[in-house]
Amino acid sequence: MAVVELELDIPERIRVRGCERIEDGHALEVEWDHPIEIGYGHKVQVIRDLDIQGKPAFFVYQPPYHRCRCGRRQWLIPPFKRKHTTVTLRFEEHVLWSLIASTEEDVARRLGISAEMVRQIINHQLKDERHIDPDRVITDVGYDEISLKKRHKLYVTILTDLTDPEHPRILAVEQGRDQAAAEKCLNRLSPEQREQIRTHRTDMSGSYIAAGKALLPNSQNVTDRFHVAQKLGQVVDSVRKKNSSLQADFEHGGAEAIPFANVGVSQASPIAERPRTSRAAKLV
Numbered sequence: 001m002a003v004v005e006l007e008l009d010i011p012e013r014i015r016v017r018g019c020e021r022i023e024d025g026h027a028l029e030v031e032w033d034h035p036i037e038i039g040y041g042h043k044v045q046v047i048r049d050l051d052i053q054g055k056p057a058f059f060v061y062q063p064p065y066h067r068c069r070c071g072r073r074q075w076l077i078p079p080f081k082r083k084h085t086t087v088t089l090r091f092e093e094h095v096l097w098s099l100i101a102s103t104e105e106d107v108a109r110r111l112g113i114s115a116e117m118v119r120q121i122i123n124h125q126l127k128d129e130r131h132i133d134p135d136r137v138i139t140d141v142g143y144d145e146i147s148l149k150k151r152h153k154l155y156v157t158i159l160t161d162l163t164d165p166e167h168p169r170i171l172a173v174e175q176g177r178d179q180a181a182a183e184k185c186l187n188r189l190s191p192e193q194r195e196q197i198r199t200h201r202t203d204m205s206g207s208y209i210a211a212g213k214a215l216l217p218n219s220q221n222v223t224d225r226f227h228v229a230q231k232l233g234q235v236v237d238s239v240r241k242k243n244s245s246l247q248a249d250f251e252h253g254g255a256e257a258i259p260f261a262n263v264g265v266s267q268a269s270p271i272a273e274r275p276r277t278s279r280a281a282k283l284v
Contacts, residue, residue, distance in 0.1 A: 008052070011080045011090065025056040032079060038064040041075075048087040048113070049080075050094055056112060059088060082124065092121045093170050096158060099146040122148065122156060125173045132171055134190045139163045141219075142201040143185070143208045145177040157208075159185035162201065182211035 008028070010016060018029040028049070040062040049057045059080065065073040080088045087095075095118060098107045104118040140162040148154040155177035161169045172185035186194060197219045202208040204223060212221050 009050070011088075013079060025058060026052045027058050027060050030059045030061050030080075034064060034076070036066050038066050038076065039073075040064055047081055047085070048091055050088075050091055085120075085124070087117075087121070092125060095121045096125060096146065096170060096173070099148075099156075100144045100158075104148050119148070122146075125170075126156070126175060128173070130172055130188065132188055132190075132193075134193065136161075136193070137163065137196065138171075138189065138193050139196060140199045140201070141171070141197055142168075143182055143203070143205075143211075145203070145205070157181040157185060159188070177205070177207065179207040179211045179214075182208050183215060186211060186215045 008016065008019075010030075013032050014030050015032065016028050017031055020027045020029075027046070041064075043063070044060060045063050046058050046060050049059050051057055059078075061078065064076045066076060068074055077083050080090070082089065085092075095107060095111070098111065099118075099122075104115050104122075108115040108118050138161050142160045142162050144158045144160065146156040146158065148156065155175075157174050157177050158170060159172040159174075159182075161171050172188040174181040174184045189197075194215055195218055197216050199222050200212045200216055200219045201222045202212065209221055212219060
């Protein structure tokens with residue numbers, strides 16, 4: 001009998017009792033400790049978690065409850081999800097990360113969830129009163145904007161702790177992508193934490209850069225290389241479109257018939273007077 005071992009990233013205080021492959025996904029039976037005496041409901045709860053090996057994964061558990069003095073059951077919320085949701089908290093963060101440079105429709109299609117669920121997750125994140133431990137050491141942060149819909153001016157700003165690049169954590173989420181939204185995110189940090197920050201990574205938005213100058217006195221702005229590459233690609237594409245006729249002539253072998261004036265080479269230039277040598281002759 002073959003044995004397959006999987007290395008799983010499980011939230012703290014959560015234990016996996018079993019793992020089973022079900023059709024095109026993974027089901028993880030989980031449990032956790034409780035500080036009070038509890039009972040368990042008969043129905044099994046299934047909620048979406050992060051993918052495993054590119055396949056959807058789900059936490060499966062029996063919902064716990066505590067019986068109060070009046071005899072009524074009080075259902076306990078698991079530490080890895082919020083009330084009245086069917087996804088884990090870290091799956092919510094994964095959705096936010098996926099929305100960077102994408103839209104809710106694209107993310108919904110890619111993750112196999114509805115666009116309505118994506119919007120619900122964003123609303124939960126916006127309403128959250130995130131508590132940031134004032135003793136937490138933060139040296140690097142990053143701003144990102146999320147566009148919720150194509151051709152709609154609906155944006156969200158995300159502030160992320162990049163101190164540990166292998167485990168980035170979302171610190172704050174605010175509506176909008178202007179300087180005010182960025183400053184609201186930064187104001188979630190204590191003055192001491194803002195003074196400790198050494199770099200803040202942004203796109204080329206002047207609003208984010210201005211927020212960093214205003215509230216991060218010891219930090220250096222670093223432009224995200226993704227946005228640099230994206231901007232370069234846009235410039236190259238723009239030049240290509242402006243010179244489409246020149247490119248068409250070149251592709252059809254007509255480049256030699258183009259006057260030198262059209263390609264920016266003077267008739268008196270040494271390049272113009274240089275005898276033409278075939279490519280084959282150069283390679284010999």
